Amino acid sequence: MAAEGKFERIERLTNECIDMCRTMLHGRKHLEALLGPSFRTHKLQRAVNEQKVAVKEMEAAVDRILTAVEGMSEIDFSDTAAAGEKVAAGCGEIMEACCFQDMVGQRMSQVNGTLAEIESTLAKLAEGQAAQPASPPQESLLNGPALPGAAMEQDAVDRLLAGGKGKR
Amino acid sequence: MAVDMKMPILIVDDYKTMLRIVRNLLNKLGFTEIDEATDGTDALAKLKGKKYGLVISDWNMQPMTGYELLQKVRADDGLKSLPFVMVTAESKVENVMAARQAGVNNYIIKPFSAEVLKAKLKTVLGDF
Numbered sequence: 001m002a003a004e005g006k007f008e009r010i011e012r013l014t015n016e017c018i019d020m021c022r023t024m025l026h027g028r029k030h031l032e033a034l035l036g037p038s039f040r041t042h043k044l045q046r047a048v049n050e051q052k053v054a055v056k057e058m059e060a061a062v063d064r065i066l067t068a069v070e071g072m073s074e075i076d077f078s079d080t081a082a083a084g085e086k087v088a089a090g091c092g093e094i095m096e097a098c099c100f101q102d103m104v105g106q107r108m109s110q111v112n113g114t115l116a117e118i119e120s121t122l123a124k125l126a127e128g129q130a131a132q133p134a135s136p137p138q139e140s141l142l143n144g145p146a147l148p149g150a151a152m153e154q155d156a157v158d159r160l161l162a163g164g165k166g167k168r
Numbered sequence: 169m170a171v172d173m174k175m176p177i178l179i180v181d182d183y184k185t186m187l188r189i190v191r192n193l194l195n196k197l198g199f200t201e202i203d204e205a206t207d208g209t210d211a212l213a214k215l216k217g218k219k220y221g222l223v224i225s226d227w228n229m230q231p232m233t234g235y236e237l238l239q240k241v242r243a244d245d246g247l248k249s250l251p252f253v254m255v256t257a258e259s260k261v262e263n264v265m266a267a268r269q270a271g272v273n274n275y276i277i278k279p280f281s282a283e284v285l286k287a288k289l290k291t292v293l294g295d296f
Contacts, residue, residue, distance in 0.1 A: 092282055095192055099279035101185040106228065106257055141235060141266060142228055145257035145278070152259040154277050154284060160264045161275055 030125045034118060047114040049147055050107040057107075061100035068093035106144040171296035175221030176201040180211040180237065181255075182229040186278075190224060190255070193282050197289070198296065208232025212240055215247055222293065227256035227263065235267060242271040251292045255280065 033039065072090040077083045145151070177199055179190045187204045194202055203218070205211035207229040215223070223241070225234040232240075234254055241247045254267050257278040267275055274288045290296065 092196070095189055096279070096281055098185055098189055102181075102183040103257060103279060105183060141258065141260075141263050142233065143258060143260060143263075144228060146259050152261065152264070152277065154280070157259070157264050157275050157277055160261065161268055161272075 027125070030129075031121070033121050039117070043114045043117065046147075047111045050110045053147055054104045054107040054111075057100050057104055061097045064097040065094050068097070103145050110144055169294065171293045172221065173198045173296065174201055175199075176203060176218060177222045177224065178203050178205060178211060178214055178220045180205045180208065180223065180225035180229070180234060182206050182226065186226065186255075190285075193285055194224075196282065197286055208234060208237035208240070211237050215241065215250070220250060222251045222253070222289075224253045224255055227254055227258045227267075235263075235270065238267065238270045238272055253288060253292060255285075 028035070034044075068090040072087055075083045075086045177194060179187055179194070179202060181187050181190070181204075187206075191202050191204070203214060203220075205214050208225075209232040211223070211225065212232070214220075223237075225237055227234040234256065238252055238254070241250055241252060248271075251273045252271070253274045253276065254272050255276045255278060256263070259277050264275055273292045276284060276288055
């Protein structure tokens with residue numbers, strides 16, 4: 001009798017373990033869209049890199065703006081012509097530095113796209129629906145700003161336009 | 169032939185900051201007639217309604233990209249000879265080649281300096 005009770009408990013525990021494994025496997029299947037290399041390598045890693053680069057670009061832009069403002073605050077206005085030139089140069093520096101908003105905005109759009117994909121997959125998982133596998137990255141002419149080291153320089157662009165070969 | 173500094177220029181970008189920057193740089197170079205559009209569709213409507221001497225356009229915009237705008241401009245008998253400069257962060261060889269094939273007059277990579285903009289405009293328009 002006692003042995004029979006033990007067998008029943010073992011059988012019940014075994015069935016519970018099997019159920020747990022099934023649930024875990026089921027969950028993993030639902031998360032496959034986020035676990036595949038096309039998502040982790042191409043999108044998630046890129047989003048992480050885009051965010052790091054965006055922070056650096058913002059720091060560089062603010063540094064450039066502050067340097068220009070500091071330079072202008074030390075201008076000697078006793079020579080008005082020279083002072084005017086220095087003010088114009090400082091304004092030009094600030095104007096160029098403000099390009100960072102466009103670059104950072106485009107990088108953050110990439111990060112937002114990746115976060116939206118994760119949010120959508122998790123929402124489907126919570127609702128018990130199977131998520132669609134992440135689609136492999138498509139060749140596109142809309143890629144946004146390149147990451148450092150991957151961008152083509154203006155000189156290379158000029159050579160390409162002139163009919164020569166560009167070098168990244 | 170001298171460049172007409174009063175010729176209307178259309179700048180196209182979906183970032184208002186970039187429109188302001190390019191407008192200010194053009195003003196600094198001496199150009200005074202500058203209009204703005206926020207994507208290709210908006211730009212095309214403006215190009216059909218007024219005679220411009222130059223278009224300076226971003227690439228990555230919705231619903232119509234700068235590249236699509238360039239193709240439409242080159243396919244339009246009334247606009248096909250309009251000087252068109254792309255100013256974009258898209259810096260892949262494929263992008264430059266596609267723009268070149270579509271008939272772009274010059275291609276500037278963002279972020280750019282006032283000096284680069286001036287040099288490229290001189291290449292397209294002549295000395296000013």
